[in-house]
Amino acid sequence: MSTAKGPSAAQVVLAGLLPLVLIGAMTAWFLAGGAERLGLVQPPIEKLAIERVVFRTQEIVLHVRNEGPGPMSVAQVFVNDAIWDFSITPGRELDRLKGATISIPFDWIEAEPYLLTVVSGTGIRHTREVEIATATPVVSVKTLGVFGLLGVYVGVIPVLLGLLWLPFLRSIPRVWLDFWLSFTMGLLVFLGIDTVSESLEILERVPEFLNGLMLIALGTLGAFFGLVGLGRVLSAKGADGNRAAAGSAASGMGLALLIAIGIGLHNLGEGLAIGAAYTLGEVALGSFLIVGFTLHNTTEGLAILSPLIERKTSVRDLVLLGIVGGAPTILGTWTGAFTYSDPLSLLFLGLGAGAIFQVVWVLARGRATKGEPVVEALARPLNVAGLLAGFLVMYATSLLVAG
Amino acid sequence: MRPSVRRPVTARAVERPASAVPAALGALLVAALIAAGCGGSREDAAARGAAAGDSLAVHARDHAIRALTTFDTGKVTRLPDGRTLREYWVDAEHAEIEVAPGVRFPAWTYNGAVPGPTLRCTEGDSVIVRFTNRGSMPHSMHFHGIHAAKMDGVFEQVSPGETFVYSFNAEPFGLHIYHCHTMPVKMHIARGLYGVFLVDPKKPRPKAREMVMVMNGFDTDFNGEDNEFYTVNGYANVFFRDYPIPVKRNELQRVYLINITEFDLLNSMHTHATFFDVYPTGTSLTPSEYTDVVTMGQGERAILEFTYKHTGRFLFHAHQSEFAELGWLGQFEVKP
Amino acid sequence: MKRIFLSLVLILVLAGAAWALAGRDKFAPSGPVRTVAMSMSDYTFNGTNPTLDFKPGERVKFVVTNDENSRVLHNFRIVGMDVPCERELLPGEKREVTVTIPPSGEFAYTCCTHPGMGGKLVVSPK
Numbered sequence: 001m002s003t004a005k006g007p008s009a010a011q012v013v014l015a016g017l018l019p020l021v022l023i024g025a026m027t028a029w030f031l032a033g034g035a036e037r038l039g040l041v042q043p044p045i046e047k048l049a050i051e052r053v054v055f056r057t058q059e060i061v062l063h064v065r066n067e068g069p070g071p072m073s074v075a076q077v078f079v080n081d082a083i084w085d086f087s088i089t090p091g092r093e094l095d096r097l098k099g100a101t102i103s104i105p106f107d108w109i110e111a112e113p114y115l116l117t118v119v120s121g122t123g124i125r126h127t128r129e130v131e132i133a134t135a136t137p138v139v140s141v142k143t144l145g146v147f148g149l150l151g152v153y154v155g156v157i158p159v160l161l162g163l164l165w166l167p168f169l170r171s172i173p174r175v176w177l178d179f180w181l182s183f184t185m186g187l188l189v190f191l192g193i194d195t196v197s198e199s200l201e202i203l204e205r206v207p208e209f210l211n212g213l214m215l216i217a218l219g220t221l222g223a224f225f226g227l228v229g230l231g232r233v234l235s236a237k238g239a240d241g242n243r244a245a246a247g248s249a250a251s252g253m254g255l256a257l258l259i260a261i262g263i264g265l266h267n268l269g270e271g272l273a274i275g276a277a278y279t280l281g282e283v284a285l286g287s288f289l290i291v292g293f294t295l296h297n298t299t300e301g302l303a304i305l306s307p308l309i310e311r312k313t314s315v316r317d318l319v320l321l322g323i324v325g326g327a328p329t330i331l332g333t334w335t336g337a338f339t340y341s342d343p344l345s346l347l348f349l350g351l352g353a354g355a356i357f358q359v360v361w362v363l364a365r366g367r368a369t370k371g372e373p374v375v376e377a378l379a380r381p382l383n384v385a386g387l388l389a390g391f392l393v394m395y396a397t398s399l400l401v402a403g
Numbered sequence: 404m405r406p407s408v409r410r411p412v413t414a415r416a417v418e419r420p421a422s423a424v425p426a427a428l429g430a431l432l433v434a435a436l437i438a439a440g441c442g443g444s445r446e447d448a449a450a451r452g453a454a455a456g457d458s459l460a461v462h463a464r465d466h467a468i469r470a471l472t473t474f475d476t477g478k479v480t481r482l483p484d485g486r487t488l489r490e491y492w493v494d495a496e497h498a499e500i501e502v503a504p505g506v507r508f509p510a511w512t513y514n515g516a517v518p519g520p521t522l523r524c525t526e527g528d529s530v531i532v533r534f535t536n537r538g539s540m541p542h543s544m545h546f547h548g549i550h551a552a553k554m555d556g557v558f559e560q561v562s563p564g565e566t567f568v569y570s571f572n573a574e575p576f577g578l579h580i581y582h583c584h585t586m587p588v589k590m591h592i593a594r595g596l597y598g599v600f601l602v603d604p605k606k607p608r609p610k611a612r613e614m615v616m617v618m619n620g621f622d623t624d625f626n627g628e629d630n631e632f633y634t635v636n637g638y639a640n641v642f643f644r645d646y647p648i649p650v651k652r653n654e655l656q657r658v659y660l661i662n663i664t665e666f667d668l669l670n671s672m673h674t675h676a677t678f679f680d681v682y683p684t685g686t687s688l689t690p691s692e693y694t695d696v697v698t699m700g701q702g703e704r705a706i707l708e709f710t711y712k713h714t715g716r717f718l719f720h721a722h723q724s725e726f727a728e729l730g731w732l733g734q735f736e737v738k739p
Numbered sequence: 740m741k742r743i744f745l746s747l748v749l750i751l752v753l754a755g756a757a758w759a760l761a762g763r764d765k766f767a768p769s770g771p772v773r774t775v776a777m778s779m780s781d782y783t784f785n786g787t788n789p790t791l792d793f794k795p796g797e798r799v800k801f802v803v804t805n806d807e808n809s810r811v812l813h814n815f816r817i818v819g820m821d822v823p824c825e826r827e828l829l830p831g832e833k834r835e836v837t838v839t840i841p842p843s844g845e846f847a848y849t850c851c852t853h854p855g856m857g858g859k860l861v862v863s864p865k
Contacts, residue, residue: 009746013746017750057823058823058824058851059818073505074505075503075504075505075506076503076504076505076506076632078729081725081728081729082725082728082729083503083639083640083728083729083730085818085847085849085854085857086818086847087817087818087819087820087844087845087846087847088819088844088845089819089841089842089843089844089845089846090842090843090844091843091844091845092505092845101819103818103819104818105816105818105847105849105851119503119506119623119631120506121505121506121507122506122507122623123502123506123507123508123621123623123624123625123631124623124624125623125624125631643855644855716782
């Protein structure tokens, strides 16, 4: 009897490893000078990213990174086109992808714009403009409280307020339900597109080697498919213990929770944007802005309600859903204010957008009756009206937030 | 010969535990290769950069200081008619220079540095300049003076490797300049091809301590629109940071001041705590003004004469503060 | 299947660790405290605004005096090493501050009220 002996586990690993080893060896050789020997001379495109600007007492600190293909040196620093003294650590010479911290002794003035320039050894200027100089917040009980409160006002309270629409939704004729749920979809589509557009703005500042666009894509696709998977899990269990009927992804509490998580993820990105905008001096945090965000987010509570209209829900559950949807804003605001990083922000915004689109998808499928294609379902007059109305309401409230 | 013993194969395949050894060896190999490629090059880059930079910095500083008081009076011989013949040798060469601490610039130079040599003669002298182009593109020398068309340095461009002999009489007396006149002239000047051409009057000016100051700018990022640094004699802030110029109180100082700044319409010089007599272009022995700020367009020049009444450190700089803050700043240290 | 997966994870972890270790600076404060005296007098430190050299990790005590023949108030900071400006010093007054030299870099020391008055601390590796 012959038994074909399959490859042992070790052989499988080695087979997988061999190409990697060869690639690693080739890469190492290139980096160690092989490229020059082959005559593959690199064009001297120099790129220094000023990743972060921090304003401290009588000091401006720049966090920079060499994103170009070759080594470069930091030679001079200008503040508003004037040569200024500076300290630099670990040193002036930066190899590829290495970073440095530049401290400039400068008596900056609150709320004024500053042009910060680093001139490299080859004479090229690398500039970053700060529109409004504000002291970078330092973590303390007070600042944690202030930004936390901001998150509560802008995130938690509006979502909870939105949940108060439940009695209204329960008492309207069933037919109108479609309208309100399509309304929710319309407003969420707006949010999703808005989030992507915000992330594209930040994309300009992110070092190219990090491929920011892919970070956004990673976040979006990750959130989308992650939540689809989560939806499966939640529908299999069901919040009230029964196995949900086949067909829809989930119903009742499970779906509402899914939507709340999606909105929570989105609000995480929003909180990040608010916290960062304040710190980067890009926005004057006026009351108009806060009112705008509040209105904007109240309608999100509506989205969470849609699967709960036909079920009995306790107040406790509602409050919990509201917190799941709103509380991440606080976390986002803290992250944005204290530890802002552009690449991280892109990832979060991508997550937010993906989550939103996933919720839209779930709601869209819910509009269709059994066997009906989703697109046809959405084309029904009531649904179209709802979609447009939702989108327009968000557009109108966004004008208050504009800037 | 004993037959090799065949191990019995049983129906139930025994799965051998995965041997960790090949996997671990593979991991170590990959890790070692990656570490070799990445690690350890930071210090090398720093050392290389620092060493090269230091010598350029020293060269730039020394040249700027020497250019203050170095006059090339040429090889002097007497002509049959009694006039003086002066011969100069000037080469155009491409050189990497430092224009501000740590900032390198691929310059086009006369005799290896910016500004080029100060050529000095007396009115009426016969002047011969043997110009050799050691660069990689055409250059020329255009003198601000009175001379024949063929000696103007415009239509007669000098190709790489060629030599051209400029020959003319030194006239009129005054403070003049020479620079490259190859198209695009903006670029050839901005890259550093200029120097001072000083023609003394037949009756020499009164005895004074003389200094040459060439005001210029460097467009280090080559955007063709603006300068990143402004300097006197080629190195930003050299007379503020590296070499405050020593001056004797009450001694007559004479500054030969030239503006060759490209991209900016005007440049200026302001002295603290003293006023100077201005001789525009140096073509008159009577000053036209007594002031402490003199402003000039590109190509203009003037002789300034002043003394310091008090001791101490006094700044001199462009009165366009934006130029002063980008390297056009110096100080005089007045001692008794 | 699980074993293959685990082996691959192990390989990645080892590779990552090797890469991280390759780029690390070894640094720890060391040695006795070295005192450096500086005197501020009318627009220079020690007359020449010297460049001072240090090794990483050195513990240094700066004793900075406003020279008694000074005609103005001076102050002192080291940028990037957490030595901020404090109140101005009268002629004759001094200020002491002890620091641990960071692993590498160039640090500007300046007088807070007089720009241009100051020099550099350079940290050179051993």
